[in-house]
Amino acid sequence: xxxxxxxxxxxxxxxxxxxxxxxxxxxxxxxxxxxxxxxxxxxxxxxxxxxxxxxxxxxxxxxxxxxxxxxxxxxxxxxxxxxxxxxxxxxxxxxxxxxxxxxxx
Amino acid sequence: xxxxxxxxxxxxxxxxxxxxxxxxxxxxxxxxxxxxxxxxxxxxxxxxxxxxxxxxxxxxxxxxxxxxxxxxxxxxxxxxxxxxxxxxxxxxxxxxxxxxxxxxxxxxxxxxxxxxxxxxxxxxxxxxxxxxxxxxxxxxxxxxxxxxxxxxxxxxxxxxxxxxxxxxxxxxxxxxxxxxxxxxxxxxxxxxxxxxxxxxxxxxxxxxxxxxxxxxxxxxxxxxxxxxxxxxxxxxxxxxxxxxxxxxxxxxxxxxxxxxxxxxxxxxxxxxxxxxxxxxxxxxxxxxxxxxxxxxxxxxxxxxxxxxxxxxxxxxxxxxxxxxxxxxxxxxxxxxxxxxxxxxxxxxxxxxxxxxxxxxxxxxxxxxxxxxx
Numbered sequence: 284x285x286x287x288x289x290x291x292x293x294x295x296x297x298x299x300x301x302x303x304x305x306x307x308x309x310x311x312x313x314x315x316x317x318x319x320x321x322x323x324x325x326x327x328x329x330x331x332x333x334x335x336x337x338x339x340x341x342x343x344x345x346x347x348x349x350x351x352x353x354x355x356x357x358x359x360x361x362x363x364x365x366x367x368x369x370x371x372x373x374x375x376x377x378x379x380x381x382x383x384x385x386x387x388x
Numbered sequence: 389x390x391x392x393x394x395x396x397x398x399x400x401x402x403x404x405x406x407x408x409x410x411x412x413x414x415x416x417x418x419x420x421x422x423x424x425x426x427x428x429x430x431x432x433x434x435x436x437x438x439x440x441x442x443x444x445x446x447x448x449x450x451x452x453x454x455x456x457x458x459x460x461x462x463x464x465x466x467x468x469x470x471x472x473x474x475x476x477x478x479x480x481x482x483x484x485x486x487x488x489x490x491x492x493x494x495x496x497x498x499x500x501x502x503x504x505x506x507x508x509x510x511x512x513x514x515x516x517x518x519x520x521x522x523x524x525x526x527x528x529x530x531x532x533x534x535x536x537x538x539x540x541x542x543x544x545x546x547x548x549x550x551x552x553x554x555x556x557x558x559x560x561x562x563x564x565x566x567x568x569x570x571x572x573x574x575x576x577x578x579x580x581x582x583x584x585x586x587x588x589x590x591x592x593x594x595x596x597x598x599x600x601x602x603x604x605x606x607x608x609x610x611x612x613x614x615x616x617x618x619x620x621x622x623x624x625x626x627x628x629x630x631x632x633x634x635x636x637x638x639x640x641x642x643x644x645x646x647x648x649x650x651x652x653x654x655x656x657x658x659x660x661x662x663x664x665x666x667x668x669x670x671x672x673x674x675x676x677x678x679x680x681x682x683x684x685x686x687x688x689x690x691x692x693x694x695x696x697x698x699x700x701x702x703x704x705x706x707x708x709x710x711x712x713x714x715x716x717x718x719x720x721x722x723x724x725x726x727x728x729x730x731x732x733x734x735x736x737x738x739x740x741x742x743x744x745x746x747x748x749x750x751x752x753x754x755x756x757x758x759x760x761x
Contacts, residue, residue: 286424318537333477333506334506335534337533351609362504
């Protein structure tokens with residue numbers, strides 16, 4: 284949960300009482316809440332944390348950070364692409380530390 | 389990854405290391421209060437590549453690690469109830485409570501679910517009106533606006549089966565507590581970039597003045613961390629103490645105002661226990677009274693459990709920078725990421741876990757990157 288990943292806004296819409304966006308994280312798309320960056324526009328890059336865009340960031344910086352996440356193999360983990368919502372308790376022998384490299388704390 | 393040529397820009401990394409070495413004339417201790425910075429420092433061996441005079445102390449910057457044991461036990465109590473869907477960020481599932489963890493509760497039949505966004509938990513509550521949906525709202529200031537929005541939306545949608553177990557912590561009071569401690573060794577601080585992207589930088593000015601300590605707002609990528617360290621050392625060597633922003637591409641002085649407004653609406657400041665550190669006055673956020681009907685502690689009547697930490701675990705000393713993780717006798721023995729005694733071994737942003745993952749027994753060799761003389 285501690286990471287904050289930059290992505291590119293590809294669609295903005297009003298949905299269920301707040302502003303939502305589809306954001307592209309280097310090929311992975313997620314629905315993200317834009318309530319805290321109301322002035323951001325399609326094509327802009329934002330740093331996203333636990334499903335919320337929190338800060339605008341320039342394209343070059345965003346791409347560099349995304350490359351780092353990809354190289355570390357962290358992007359899918361952080362975006363919970365494979366995490367699902369039904370965790371099962373792993374056997375002790377399979378538990379490894381959750382990878383992480385970025386941060387918010 | 390402890391060689392200069394493994395930095396993204398080896399020439400720049402080399403320049404920054406050289407510059408830090410050039411300007412450093414005496415010992416300095418610098419603390420980062422950001423789990424991502426800790427991870428970045430250990431993973432890249434930054435602490436080992438710096439001159440011997442510059443010591444990095446890994447502060448209590450991992451929200452998973454500092455969530456108090458009593459709060460974990462409350463989460464375990466609630467999550468085990470048959471009518472509850474308990475939602476959490478994934479990092480929390482293996483954090484040890486006094487007798488078990490959320491994964492074990494799940495394996496024994498508890499409905500524990502990992503959510504990516506707190507809004508997912510609100511949606512679950514709407515989809516399951518016959519169940520109580522509880523969200524474990526932990527984190528620093530960066531995460532609080534998201535968690536606050538979940539409460540706001542649940543209220544807006546009129547949901548009566550949604551509640552939050554809140555254990556938010558705040559960075560400036562932690563820096564205040566560390567800088568005020570009689571055992572304080574910290575000469576300068578790196579402030580967490582993403583916390584400041586939400587809160588802005590103004591909270592840190594009074595800390596700089598009161599404690600005459602440089603604070604540099606710093607990002608988490610390796611070169612960001614190096615630049616933050618360079619700026620702190622430069623101030624220390626010059627005998628100055630100022631608030632500086634080395635992460636201006638993301639952080640503004642005022643921060644994210646809509647996010648701050650939502651947080652102020654939903655939360656209010658409270659005293660907070662920090663796991664391994666103890667109580668720090670006014671160092672947390674809890675639900676404000678007008679949202680008390682979303683308070684899971686009230687709804688489920690969970691009370692504090694007096695549960696002592698493992699006698700072997702010295703994570704409190706690690707979090708205060710008094711020892712390095714590998715100076716704890718349990719490190720790598722009784723305590724590993726598979727069998728964590730304390731939360732600092734659980735989350736990858738915890739200092740103990742980062743040391744376990746990346747620290748090698750043999751000291752790294754600093755070698756010049758190709759093409760850089």
